[in-house]
Amino acid sequence: MISGLNHITLAVSNLERSLGFYIDILGFKGHVKWDSGAYLSVGEIWLCLSRDEPCPKADYTHIAFDISPNDFKAFSSRVLSSGVEVWKQNMSEGQSLYILDPDGHKLEVHVGSLSSRLEALQRKPYSGLVWL
Numbered sequence: 001m002i003s004g005l006n007h008i009t010l011a012v013s014n015l016e017r018s019l020g021f022y023i024d025i026l027g028f029k030g031h032v033k034w035d036s037g038a039y040l041s042v043g044e045i046w047l048c049l050s051r052d053e054p055c056p057k058a059d060y061t062h063i064a065f066d067i068s069p070n071d072f073k074a075f076s077s078r079v080l081s082s083g084v085e086v087w088k089q090n091m092s093e094g095q096s097l098y099i100l101d102p103d104g105h106k107l108e109v110h111v112g113s114l115s116s117r118l119e120a121l122q123r124k125p126y127s128g129l130v131w132l
Helices: 015-025 069-081 114-123
Strands: 007-012 029-034 037-042 045-051 063-066 086-088 096-100 106-110
Touching (some): 015 045, 069 106
Parallel strands (some): 063 106
Antiparallel strands (some): 037 045, 096 106
């Protein structure tokens, strides 16, 4: 039985550039790096950066990270002032910043939880919503 998320691996074209983005801009903790990769973490999430050729995605697939409501404004300002590209404007419950990493991986920094999202859906359901 699956018990949770183990790790996320992202293909990156330039390891040093990606390390700078994830550690210096987003605040991940660096653990180790080697010729073709690195291990980082944020909270309980383990992130592997693996040197490879990333393939572009045009769909809504993305990775969302938690942030506290008290930290969101300052974090967003700092990240945006570093020139990080925004790929989407927030249209859903909770504050969100949708950004691209140096290889175009879609990321979201979100204030909220599954519980807060479900509460919002009770008030304003999506079209065709069915509770499971």
